[in-house]
Amino acid sequence: MRNSEPKTFVLAGTAMKRLLSGHDTKGQFCLFENVSGGDTQTPVHVHANDDETIHMLEGEMTAVVDGTPRRLTAGQSIFLARGVPHQLLNASRRPARYLLIGTPAIFDRFLEEAGRELRPGEAARPPTPQELDRLRAAAPKFGITLLAAWPAGG
Template structure:
């Protein structure tokens, strides 16, 4: 099955091993992990995958793939590159995120939408649902968005483009990402994501470990019904600036740039 390949990737298996070691459990090989992986978790991940890869004639279909963990001091771009840590059974309450009118168990996905820096971010999984190992978002940019140049001290990010294109400025070097391409952004590396193409872009964002989901709740806002999302207001910019240091995020330049 494609998800057995997906969750058996080196990055996912590494995260599983770390979690098992912390819990005092045994560490299994990749083949053992695939054979004995809990059916409940397979079903949970499968439902998320079905939602983000449903057939759509207007966009490419996501493919399952594997990738080796890149050097933590370099960003890697390629036609394959997204990998998920494997969530263990059991959900400690310490990795809290707010899920309205839903049980916070592994049998449910989330669909709450937030707005940050003009980007709509749909939360698919938060840290409370993955024992803090990762959070998962489907993001949408209308074609005129920029994040501040920033550095994460406590978490890594992985981006996979579903449709459209995105420009990632990594350590001062611009890199164009088209549909089907991905990039790994390790902590400690300055980066910026922007879409100035004038066309919509949809992409998957994975934060490891789960930290960005809690940052988003404080730095952004939950999207209101019928809200038309535009450039961030001065109040939204100030809220982002205030929240960033609490989650190990450093903003490196004036943002948004002066006109």
């Protein structure tokens, strides 16, 4: 049973609706329904203390895991283990919807600090320089190392 109200955040141009927080699961995991409108990408990064699982609901994404790209379409899943560099891309310019499970629940706290809450009626958009700075500042606090300039040239 969920104890907290679902909130939608935006990070790296992707809308992330928190379905279950670490508070709801006693820290075991957090669960998000994410929507990328297209042409989005995360920085190449490594989690030191948590794993991520992605399950595609609609559309397609590319997961680049340790330098190897893997196309994901509806119904497919991928496990992104801690300590392994990865990046998620939606270069299709078409919407994609997927579930993200963070284990244990660290990502939800990172998102609250690195992202921002999406206002009602607002659409996710590419990050502003201030939003990029907030993401870069928050990442090390949650065991996330950004491995390359992101966005490219930034």
